[in-house]
Amino acid sequence: MAESRFGRSKILFTFIVLCSLSAGCLTSANSRYFGETTPPKDNILRYVSGGEIESLDPPVTNSQPDARIMFALYEGLVEIHPKTLEPIPGIAESWETGPDGTQYLFHLRKNAKFSNGDPITAKDFVYSFRRGFSPALASRNAYLGYYIKYSEAYNSDRSFVKDKSGNFLLKADLEPKKDGGQVTEPAAAQSTGFGADTEFNKYIKGPERLTVPSDKKERDALLAKDAKLSAAVQGKEFVPVKPEDIGVEAIDDYTFRLTLYQPAPFFLGLLSHQYFRVVPEKVIEKYGDQWTRTENIVTSGPFKLAVHRPYDVLKVVRDPNYWDAANVKLDGIEFYPLDEATTMMNLYKAGSVDALYNHTVPAAWFDEIKQFTAEYSLQPEVADEFYVINVKRPPMDNVKVRKAFALAIDRVSLAKFRKTLKPLVDMTPEGIFPKYEEVREKVYSEELKKQGSSLEEWKARIFEPEKARKLLTEAGFPVTPSGDGFACPSFPVDKVNITYNTAESNKAVAEFIQAQWKQNLGITVPLKNMEFRTYLPLLNKVDYDGFARKGWVGDYMDPYTFLSLYYSENNEGSTGWWDPKFDKMLDDANKTVDTQKRFEMLAKAELYVMQQQIIIPLGTNTTSWMKKPYVKGMYPNPGTLFPWKFVYIEPDPSKWTTDMDTIMKDDDPVVTAQLAQLTASQDAMERSKATKAE
Amino acid sequence: MLSFILRRLLIIIPMALLVVTLTWGLIRIAPGNFYSSEKKLPPAIEENIRKKYGLDKPWYQQYGIMIFNVVKLDFGNSLKYQGQSVNEIIGRHLPYSATIGILAYLLALVVGLSAGIIAALKQNSIWDYGSMALAMLGLSVPNFVFGPILVLFFALGLYWFPPARWGGFGNVVLPVITLSAIYAAYIARLTRAGMLEVMRSDYIRTARAKGLDEKTVLIKHALRGGIIPVVSFTGPALAGLLAGTVVVERVFAIPGLGNIFIQSVLNRDEPLTLGIVAFLSILIMIFNLAVDISYGFLDPRIRYE
Numbered sequence: 001m002a003e004s005r006f007g008r009s010k011i012l013f014t015f016i017v018l019c020s021l022s023a024g025c026l027t028s029a030n031s032r033y034f035g036e037t038t039p040p041k042d043n044i045l046r047y048v049s050g051g052e053i054e055s056l057d058p059p060v061t062n063s064q065p066d067a068r069i070m071f072a073l074y075e076g077l078v079e080i081h082p083k084t085l086e087p088i089p090g091i092a093e094s095w096e097t098g099p100d101g102t103q104y105l106f107h108l109r110k111n112a113k114f115s116n117g118d119p120i121t122a123k124d125f126v127y128s129f130r131r132g133f134s135p136a137l138a139s140r141n142a143y144l145g146y147y148i149k150y151s152e153a154y155n156s157d158r159s160f161v162k163d164k165s166g167n168f169l170l171k172a173d174l175e176p177k178k179d180g181g182q183v184t185e186p187a188a189a190q191s192t193g194f195g196a197d198t199e200f201n202k203y204i205k206g207p208e209r210l211t212v213p214s215d216k217k218e219r220d221a222l223l224a225k226d227a228k229l230s231a232a233v234q235g236k237e238f239v240p241v242k243p244e245d246i247g248v249e250a251i252d253d254y255t256f257r258l259t260l261y262q263p264a265p266f267f268l269g270l271l272s273h274q275y276f277r278v279v280p281e282k283v284i285e286k287y288g289d290q291w292t293r294t295e296n297i298v299t300s301g302p303f304k305l306a307v308h309r310p311y312d313v314l315k316v317v318r319d320p321n322y323w324d325a326a327n328v329k330l331d332g333i334e335f336y337p338l339d340e341a342t343t344m345m346n347l348y349k350a351g352s353v354d355a356l357y358n359h360t361v362p363a364a365w366f367d368e369i370k371q372f373t374a375e376y377s378l379q380p381e382v383a384d385e386f387y388v389i390n391v392k393r394p395p396m397d398n399v400k401v402r403k404a405f406a407l408a409i410d411r412v413s414l415a416k417f418r419k420t421l422k423p424l425v426d427m428t429p430e431g432i433f434p435k436y437e438e439v440r441e442k443v444y445s446e447e448l449k450k451q452g453s454s455l456e457e458w459k460a461r462i463f464e465p466e467k468a469r470k471l472l473t474e475a476g477f478p479v480t481p482s483g484d485g486f487a488c489p490s491f492p493v494d495k496v497n498i499t500y501n502t503a504e505s506n507k508a509v510a511e512f513i514q515a516q517w518k519q520n521l522g523i524t525v526p527l528k529n530m531e532f533r534t535y536l537p538l539l540n541k542v543d544y545d546g547f548a549r550k551g552w553v554g555d556y557m558d559p560y561t562f563l564s565l566y567y568s569e570n571n572e573g574s575t576g577w578w579d580p581k582f583d584k585m586l587d588d589a590n591k592t593v594d595t596q597k598r599f600e601m602l603a604k605a606e607l608y609v610m611q612q613q614i615i616i617p618l619g620t621n622t623t624s625w626m627k628k629p630y631v632k633g634m635y636p637n638p639g640t641l642f643p644w645k646f647v648y649i650e651p652d653p654s655k656w657t658t659d660m661d662t663i664m665k666d667d668d669p670v671v672t673a674q675l676a677q678l679t680a681s682q683d684a685m686e687r688s689k690a691t692k693a694e
Numbered sequence: 695m696l697s698f699i700l701r702r703l704l705i706i707i708p709m710a711l712l713v714v715t716l717t718w719g720l721i722r723i724a725p726g727n728f729y730s731s732e733k734k735l736p737p738a739i740e741e742n743i744r745k746k747y748g749l750d751k752p753w754y755q756q757y758g759i760m761i762f763n764v765v766k767l768d769f770g771n772s773l774k775y776q777g778q779s780v781n782e783i784i785g786r787h788l789p790y791s792a793t794i795g796i797l798a799y800l801l802a803l804v805v806g807l808s809a810g811i812i813a814a815l816k817q818n819s820i821w822d823y824g825s826m827a828l829a830m831l832g833l834s835v836p837n838f839v840f841g842p843i844l845v846l847f848f849a850l851g852l853y854w855f856p857p858a859r860w861g862g863f864g865n866v867v868l869p870v871i872t873l874s875a876i877y878a879a880y881i882a883r884l885t886r887a888g889m890l891e892v893m894r895s896d897y898i899r900t901a902r903a904k905g906l907d908e909k910t911v912l913i914k915h916a917l918r919g920g921i922i923p924v925v926s927f928t929g930p931a932l933a934g935l936l937a938g939t940v941v942v943e944r945v946f947a948i949p950g951l952g953n954i955f956i957q958s959v960l961n962r963d964e965p966l967t968l969g970i971v972a973f974l975s976i977l978i979m980i981f982n983l984a985v986d987i988s989y990g991f992l993d994p995r996i997r998y999e
Contacts, residue, residue, distance in 0.1 A: 035850075051957075052775070052957075054774055054775060054776065055775065055776040055777065057776065057777075060776055062731065063731075135742045135745070136742075136746065138739070138742035138743045138745070138746040139739075140729060140731075140733075140735060140739060140743070142739055142742075143735070143736050143739060146736075152736075152738070155738060155739070155742070156736070156738025156739075156741070156742075157738070157742075289776060289777040290777055292776075292777060293777070309949065310775070310778075310783075310786065310787075310949065311787065311949035311953065311954065312859075312860050312949040336859065336947070338858075338947050340944045340945065340947065342842065342945070343857070343858045343944065343945060343946070343947050344947075346845055346849065346850060346857035346858060347857055347858050347859065347947075349850055349857075350849060350850060350853070350856065350857045352856060352857065352858075352859070531726075531960075532726075532960070533724075533725065533726025533727070533730060533960070533962055534724070534725040534726050535726075536726055536730045536731070536732070537725055537726055537730065538725075540730075540734045550732070551732065552732070553732075570736075570737075572733065572734035574734075
């Protein structure tokens with residue numbers, strides 16, 4: 001036995017020696033940078049891009065990680081600004097907005113080419129837009145373009161209604177007439193002469209036509225419910241909406257016109273989404289769904305595909321046919337499809353990768369990592385986290401109860417606990433839309449004064465336990481002091497839950513909030529966790545009790561992307577709440593061309609919905625990703641999206657990034673010069689418009 | 695013997711279909727679908743998707759189509775990765791898992807067998823206790839702990855090997871060691887137990903009584919009987935290793951089949967899940983058959999009816 005004990009202690013000894021040895025190695029790398037920091041010699045960026053890409057067909061891809069790769073391979077009418085994400089010229093060198101805000105005219109560059117050398121013309125954009133809405137492609141992103149006239153009708157397989165004399169039934173024919181008079185055809189005269197006055201333009205600018213489902217069963221069901229509609233379409237012909245009927249037009253090879261239903265001031269910003277990027281017609285028609293294979297693929301962006309080994313690497317190299325190839329600084333990018341946080345941190349530390357995607361620093365590493373300010377970014381994102389409330393089921397149907405729960409969370413402590421979250425009490429994330437926030441502050445203080453409250457009182461909602469208890473008592477659930485804390489015995493705890501999708505961070509937040517409510521209200525709300533895809537239908541059907549976790553990432557840089565969550569009866573807000581008054585407020589705002597006025601109206605709408613407290617905001621998400629200091633032109637912008645042609649590798653350590661917190665404000669002469677060159681054409685266009693207006 | 699093999703091979707077909715049917719049913723019961731995300735889709739878009747993938751057909755029709763395709767060994771295209779067929783995906787990722795798996799098993803065999811034999815021959819010595827203690831450690835330390843510890847020492851401390859990703863020989867070392875640990879430990883214990891039992895049996899005593907030298911007794915007689923438990927273990931173990939191991943593949947970012955399998959379930963990518971399940975079940979049944987056949991060669995007392 002003595003021998004065996006000796007054996008074990010020897011093993012233990014070796015183990016300790018090994019431990020101390022490597023611990024020594026680990027701490028010896030004590031410098032201002034995290035781990036190995038040597039620029040790659042071959043001018044190829046190595047980027048960890050998240051999960052494996054679904055497809056290389058832009059409208060088919062969906063997630064943010066996929067978007068990053070699409071941005072390297074394809075370009076659209078507009079590109080994103082590397083810091084603000086606002087639209088800057090892409091294949092369109094300039095654009096104009098029509099006087100009524102429903103039309104856009106894009107002037108394309110004459111030297112844009114696909115990776116096989118074919119020129120990119122307005123016809124390619126017409127093809128790409130039409131294809132995106134094709135029901136056969138079944139793109140999940142199609143809704144992004146529903147602002148384009150008749151695109152939704154085509155995408156959802158609907159038909160126009162034509163009478164015997166060849167006239168189409170109009171939407172206005174079925175709406176209650178305001179002055180009792182017959183609706184005539186005023187719109188043809190409305191044609192503004194914006195761009196060339198073509199036949200197509202007369203049609204598309206004409207009054208909106210009525211559409212009904214093409215599918216007979218579906219249509220009959222609809223007609224059975226609506227006697228007026230049924231009478232109107234009686235004996236008329238149903239003409240399916242074709243791709244040629246939607247509001248996109250190539251006026252000539254280099255002029256592209258877009259027509260929307262109504263003004264959508266944010267729509268230009270949406271056009272940088274991969275869904276709207278241009279794809280090669282010839283290749284797609286030749287190879288069908290096999291066109292994205294490495295041997296067939298033809299792209300339109302600054303880089304072209306070199307190697308794709310799924311789950312291993314996707315490598316792109318600079319495309320010499322790209323119109324701006326001279327300003328593409330990297331020779332290539334290797335995207336590594338990894339989503340295991342520890343693994344990518346290891347690779348980063350060993351110097352095998354140069355940058356990581358967002359939300360990748362594990363909680364356990366946070367305290368060590370945050371000191372590397374030259375590499376770690378913690379900036380607000382156009383995304384937030386909140387609990388939705390099922391407002392249809394008691395006791396949460398009472399707005400006082402909802403407010404009580406919202407007020408009883410100490411958001412400052414929550415942000416300290418969940419380090420990558422910034423406190424939030426509003427619907428739109430904080431620090432993302434500075435111009436809007438400025439307007440909103442003014443609107444809030446005026447509106448609240450009218451209601452007999454004040455801005456200070458409104459802002460205090462970050463944590464007000466006293467008021468929360470008072471509200472809950474008023475709602476009929478008296479909160480009484482008990483021992484060290486409080487008790488609320490009459491509250492039906494069995495009727496509420498905190499439901500969340502299984503994830504370490506969601507669990508931690510739920511437990512924190514559970515503890516807050518226990519401490520401040522004396523109510524212990526049960527927790528319920530679920531696998532993601534089990535959880536989604538529950539959320540979409542609003543089939544949960546009490547509270548459910550939700551996060552939202554904005555599609556574009558405008559507060560409307562958050563407010564529209566609760567727009568229309570079939571909204572995706574997951575709360576069961578709908579209010580036509582709120583819809584009208586948003587519609588009116590979007591019809592307003594003046595930005596300042598529009599923001600005022602949106603702010604009023606936000607106040608209106610927040611006073612209903614249908615959600616409990618928890619925090620604004622932050623970027624939380626790392627890049628090596630020698631990677632430049634890559635900014636912690638609110639979407640963690642990059643126009644890759646701005647990114648470069650700086651071999652000279654004296655020019656490396658020193659602080660990720662100030663990098664957005666610091667001037668990088670290389671980037672500034674490139675931006676100036678790129679935006680010159682649009683600036684000239686705006687200047688000439690301004691002089692014309694004078 | 696031949697009829698035995700034929701019979702066993704034929705059984706594989708209904709068994710595989712049964713496994714596929716059960717999996718299909720389970721996937722259908724599981725809530726959620728492949729196209730759902732935090733953004734709720736407009737009903738028209740959802741309908742377009744359902745039409746495109748034939749999900750609007752009645753379930754028995756969908757089941758019929760699925761079984762018909764499985765019989766043809768064609769699982770169709772993945773739902774998540776558009777334009778890629780399931781067979782192509784399996785074929786593409788199997789070699790990664792197989793490389794790691796086979797190397798790990800070979801390493802486990804070398805280490806496990808030697809440790810086990812030594813422990814059995816020098817029973818109750820420091821060698822015995824030492825190797826069995828190590829085996830105990832190998833069994834009880836999970837690979838999601840062992841892998842990162844190896845990375846910490848050898849990749850981030852000593853910089854001997856890359857911390858992750860596929861590439862040259864250096865990339866394979868750490869995952870293979872991580873993966874082999876538990877198998878080596880298992881094999882060592884099985885070998886030791888098997889050898890100890892055989893060494894006490896009558897036919898070994900007879901062999902010794904015949905005056906054979908110890909080496910011949912050990913290699914020709916004892917080892918053949920002693921490693922039968924190891925062989926039984928090898929069948930399913932090797933099949934499992936070929937199909938990939940999720941933890942090691944995720945820790946070391948290896949594009950193997952195990953990770954794809956798990957992702958396919960999480961993505962509700964039905965054809966891919968079914969394809970891998972069918973492939974895996976057939977693989978396991980074939981390996982089991984191979985194990986059963988090999989018994990006959992190892993132990994002359996075993997006969998096939």
